[in-house]
Amino acid sequence: YVGELDTTQNTQTETLNYKFLHDRVQQAAYSLIPDDRKQITHLQIGQLLLLDASPSTKEEKLFDIVNHLNIGRYLMIQPSERTELAQLNLNAGGKAKNSTAYAAARGYFKTGIELLQPDCWKTEYELALNLHVAATEASYLNGDFEGMEHLAALVLQQAQTIFDKVKIYEIQIAAQTSQSQILEAIAVGREALSQLGVDLPDATDEAQIGKALQDLKEQLQGREIAGLIDLPVISDPTAIAAMSLLGMLFSPVLLGTPSLMPFLSATMVRLSLQFGNTPASTGGYAIHGMVLCAFLGEVQTGYEFGRLSLLLVERLNVQSMKCFTHALFGGFIQHSQEALRAALLVQKESYTAGMETGDFLQAGYGIQGCAYTSLFAGVDLDRLSAELPAYSAALAQVKQDSSRIYLDMVQQTVQNLRESVNQPHLLIGQFYDETVMLPKHQQDNDLTGIALAYSYKLLLAYYFGNYQAALDHIAQNKSYLMAVSGMTHVPTFHFYAALTYLALLPSQAEPEQAEILDRVASHETILHRWAQNAPMNYQHKVDLVEAEKYRVLGKNYEAGDCYDRAISGAKANEYINEEALANELAAKFYLNWSKEKVAASYMQEAYYCYSHWGAKAKTDDLETRYPELLRSILQQSDPSMTMFGTLATIASPAYSLHSSTRNSSSSSSINTTLDFAAILKASQALSRSIQLEDLLHQLTQIILQNSGCDRCALILPNENQVWEVRAIATPIAT
Incomplete structure (x- = not known):
């Protein structure tokens, strides 16, 4: 018993509340109720709860009330009672959906539909419409596409206006896109928009697309982009519906007919200018920002539109659009002005927001964007390999096949970099099989899927020296590159394409070399434009292409300078993957110039960088190709060697003069040694010091300086050969 005593105006009342002492007691009591009395008992409890509930407690106890009434619903005879339930x-279903309890939500909506009268579409139209639309969405969120289509067809047949059908069209577009039914999704959108007076042109209608862009440019003349956030809130229902549908079409249009993207974005911005801002305007501004960056080369203006979309999400407080806008900004706009790694946080926020709000489609694209951004930015491959399977499983659970497949491409690329295989440029393994998936992408008209696959294949072919395969992948990818417009795959493609042509140039006949240099110049021009807007991401790539070009032209000193600039730029901006590549190419250059010691220095640094990145397959490749250049760091430790013998081995003249402070658990053949500069410092300390304490201090400080650690301990055997800690050092004291 739990009671409350209430004394007011000389009257005393007591609210009686009871609860079971334990769940098992409640279960025992419930088991005593005869089966033929359980329904009526639940019904009576539900009715009492509903009758006594105030508006606030009714919402709080909604699930309890509905669950009791649902069990006893078969005893309800009056139509009014069934309608109320x-x-x-x-x-209750809406509340469950908002809490991401999608299975429970679908159950409530289904029960609600069962309670409707046979002629509900005539007598209870609004309730019937809302229940059926909600049930359609819940079926999609639960991955029941067959049930979703059945309900959608029923709503489209019974709905009285186009506005009542819009939500169903949006659900169909999302479901078909997630299943890689790209053309079908676009067809649904085109049909729906035609009913709203918006004509979505054919992809080949360049005149209409150009006119839409020109009209918008005139409308924006003299306006501040940031000022568009202050447009009035839209009220026209036709414009609201059209904006919502156009926003839903972004993904299928990008995947299947990317040439329509400028029309899509221009139409959305034009409608916002004409009628005012709506939640869908946030997506429209982000899409237009992507179009300006990717298609029209107006990067600064595109970035401003992207920032506008994020600010408008906050201004309107539309969390349902956070996933979409963040996915677009992080995947297509941000890297054109900011460091590539900065997009990782935005893309993860997109995924989190989408999973919370049920926007699984864009959540999937957000997290697969985070995956490829991590790959290209040089994020540790071991960490990436550990994280990606969980995201792939989550996307599989919500049946987002399209984005999951894109994510699995990255997983397979990572695996090929970490584990040695015979043909690493083939995406065939645990996560992805190109022999099965590439024909499927072709069948589904999934142009983006094809472009992504060949981008990763090109990267792998070049990294592992299969330049002929890389050349084939360049040719295969050219036709599909538009499908990844605005993504970092575009400059990455031009980077590896230029490097591939330069790698093959010396083996070509002289007449063909001029043509190859022209192709290189074309790729380098595009790469240079990216570098002008985001030097932190692309300038070191331009420098490396320049170095390779000087190499083939025989300008050795210019080449050496460019190699060093590329290495320095990649290191400064945390591109460990491209720092490794630049060191490797510099090593090959010096080796061909017969400067073996210099070549060894660069190759060893490349080895350390690849190892630090986690590219075990690549370090294995270097060990096979250049064992002599790597001899000093591939020597296995000999436990019988004395400390001074070890020092002598480490100080071999062939050892790297670079500051090689990195180590990696991914390669067992790397000795945990100091670099040559540290050995020189140590020998100088020995020659100057005769006091043990002073000597230990200097040695430990040298170790700290060259290891990059915060603390170190020196452990040495005493006269009885028992190991003891002789010194502990920090950067401040020993």
């Missing part, structure tokens, strides 16, 4: 199920 149907409405309660609609409310």
Whole structure:
């Protein structure tokens, strides 16, 4: 018993509340109720709870009330009672959906539909429409596409206006896109927009697309982009519906007919200018920012539109659009002005927001964007390999096949970099099989999937020296590159394409070399434009292409300078992957110039960088190709060697003069040694010091300086050969 005593105006009342001492007691009591009395008992409890509930407690106890009434619903005879319970199920289902309890939500909506009268579409139209639309969405969120299509067809048949059908069209577009039914999704959108007076042109109608862009440019003349956030809130229902549908079409249009993207974005911005801002305007501004960056080369203006979209999400407080806008900004706009790694946080926020709000489609694209951004930015491959399977499983659970497949491409690329295989440029393994998937991408008209696959294949072919395969992948990818417009795959493609042509140039006949240099110049021009807007991401790539070009032209000193600039730029901006590549190419250059010692220095640094990145397959490749250049760091430790013998081995003249402070658990053949500069410092300390304490201090400080650690300990055997800690050092004291 739990009671409350209330004394007011000389009257004393007591609110009686009871609860079971334990769940098992409640279960025992419930088991004593005869089966033929359970329904009526639940019904009576539900009715009492509903009758006594205030508006606030009714919402709080909604699930309890509805669950009791649902069990006893078969005893309800009066149509008014059944209608009231149907409405309660609609409310409960909405509450469950908002809490991401999608299975429970679908159950409530289904029960609500069962409670409707046979002629509900005539007598209870609004309730019937809302329940069926909600049930359609819940079926999609639960991955029940067959049930979703059945309900969608029923709503489209019974709905009285186009506005009542819009949500169904949006659900169909999302479901078909997630299943890689790209052309079908676009067809649904085109049909729906035509009913709203918006004509979505054919992809080949360049005149209409150009006119839409020109009209918008005139409308924006003299306006501040940031000022568009202050447009009035839209009220026209036709414009609201059209904006919502156009926003849903972004993904299928990008995947299947990217040439329509400028029309899509221009139409959305034009409608916002004409009628005012709506939640869908946030997506429209982000899409237009992507178009300006990717298609029209107006990067600064595109970035401003991207920032506008994020600010408008906050201004309107539309969390349902956070996933979409962040996915677009992080995947297509941000890297054109900011460091590539900065996009990782935005893309993860997109995924989190989408999973919380049920926007699984864009959540999937957000996290696969985070995956390829991590790959290209040089994020540790071991960490990436550990994180990606969980995201792939989550996307599989919500049946987002399209984005999951894109994510699995990255997983397979990472695996090929970490584990040695015979043909690493083939995406065939645990996560992805190109022999199965590339024909499927072709069948589904999934142009983006094809472009992504060949981008990763090109990267792998070049990294592992299969330049002929890389050349084939360049040719295969050219036709599909538009499908990844605005993504970092575009400059990455031009980077590896230029390097591939330069790698093959010396083996070509002289007449063909001029043509190859022209192709290189074309790729380098595009790469240079990217570097002008985001030097932190692309300038070191331009420098490396320049170095390779000087190499083939025989300008050795210019080449050496460019190699060093590329290495320095990649290191400064944390591109460990491209720092490794630049060191490797510099090593090859010096080796061909017969400067073996210099070549060894660069090759060893490349080895350390690849190892630090986690590219075990690549370090294995270097060990096979250049064992002599790597001899000093591939020597296995000999436990019988004395400390001074070890020092002598480490100080071999062939050892790297670079500051090689990195180590990696991914390669067992790397000795944990100091670099040559540290050995020189140590020998100087020995020659100057005769006091043990002073000597230990200097040695430990040298170790700290060259290891990059915060603390170190020196452990030495005493006269009885028992190991003891002789010194502990920090950067401040020993």
